[in-house]
Amino acid sequence: MLKIDNTNLIYDIGKEVQTYALKNINLTLEGNRMIGVMGPSGSGKSSLLYVMAGLKIPTSGTITYNNTDLSKLTPKKAAELRLKDFGFIFQRHFLIDYMTVLENVLTPINSDSMEGKLKALNLLERLKIGHLANKKPFQLSGGQRQRVAIARALINDPKVIFADELTAALDHKSAKEVMDFLDEYKRKALIIVVTHDPSILENADDIVNIRDGVIVTVDSLKGVV
Amino acid sequence: MKPLSSYTYIKSNSKKVLPSFICTIISVFLIYLFGLLLFGSLADIDKSSTNVVSKSTILYTNDKSKPISDKIISDIKSDPNVKDVIPFLGMNNNTSFNYSAVFGSSSIDSFIFYSEDVGKILKNFNLKLVSGTIPKDNADEILLPLEFTKQYKLKLGDYLNNVSSPDIHFNKTYKLVGITKGEVWIPIVCDVGVITREDALKVGMGFFFKDGTNMGINDKIIALKEKNIIILDYKSIKEIMDQTQASINVLYIFLDIIILLVLCISLGNLNYIVFLGRKNEFAIMSTIGFTESKLRRKLFIENTTVCLIGFIVGIGLTTLTTELLNIAVWQPNGQHIPVFRLDSFCVALIIPAIVSLFSMVSSVREFNKLSYESLCN
16 A cells, blocks of 8 residues: 655755655555556646655655555665555656666566566566567667567566656657556556557556645546545 | 676677787886896896805905915814815906896806815716816816806807907916806806815805705804905805895886886776766766676676786787797897796786776776766766
């Protein structure tokens, strides 16, 4: 369970004009489902995602994950939590250029075991890029690279997947395929997708609408938030 | 191989690590070769100095009107650790050689002994008479170490005088009658004249120790403070040689420090540039959940691996170069440089140890700036 209580994230503290990236956010996310975070550019949706992931420390308020206050974790414990329980997909793929596709996928578990390789290959197959396992990122198209990044995010069986504008660099067809794949995966994890494109959230269970750092509405499409 | 292993990185980035690798090889080569040359040459010079007195002592009077006292002779002869007391008629500075080691040279005078004692001397010094015979008394014959004969291109039966080489200083012509091989280099002549052995013993003597670690008799003689007595023992010769070596050591250390500094700075900058190109790689790993210490360790292991492989190749290259030079250049000239020396090896090992640590300082300082936010920039 991911719970956000009275959370504020303020930029330019101490200056004349303070900017609220997030203001009085209260949100509880439970169960394996897909949550969309929607809002225009600069609305604070990415800030919300990174605060929830513990990558950004809020100015006030608490973020708890399974009753653990993320702000109280040491950097080491926070890193361990991210490695074990979280998966990240970014707007850009951020693959490691000298590694093969397979090695990139295996990076979070840093494994060369047969079991790990089979798991990675299985993920790549499901993402329809199994035949590219030994290619380097520069040999792939943008859509293929993003699929590799998705496989990398899923290799450690994360309980929460944070996806920030993951389809922004993809064409509509690739974006649809990627979202369909994540839809299949949502039975196993809580997936939080930040986007400004409502068309990719047709499989989302709930949509959090955010504007100027404030949650405006929470649309529960298939359940209750 | 694991994705984060240094092998994966080095295999895929051979061009990036090549400059560090080559720099390490060259530095190890220079430091190790210099160490081998320097200390190998000193070891050669020791063969005609320290080694001569490592198991023996030479004693003589510098005033012929004041012979060595009976007390000293009797003390030496009665010492249970002393064996083979041999009359020594001095070092003949009218028959001296210049021996050129690979690094530096030394002047070596020949020793005058009775022909009948030369066998004992060779035995005590573990010297092998590889060819020829022992010089006869007053026959203008000379016994030389093998290395000298190679250096001066001499063979048995050759006559040596000032004309033979500008580095041979003889007041007359000697015939080369024997060649020795071993860890002690002394040219021996038997120009004993007409003096009896008994009288010769009062002019000078050489004596050997049964146990080279117990040379107490030397201290006893020095304590007598007889002004005419000159004693060439291990302690005094070692002191003189150590003084020479100390200044050479300073030069060696100075050179090592310069190479290390240049290498740390240049490889530090090089690694930093490479690191800047890998910032996204480390930022994504940090975001995924690899701790800063794990990433530092990864960078350190990669650096150390490159430096260690460079070190191994550098040592191999030096060994090969030294061996080839030994075969082609030095050994035919009576010189030799060992292909391995533990002290020089350890000094060369400092290179990968220090460089791999210090060359990543600038890169490591960037780690605390790594975050998911740096991915967005």
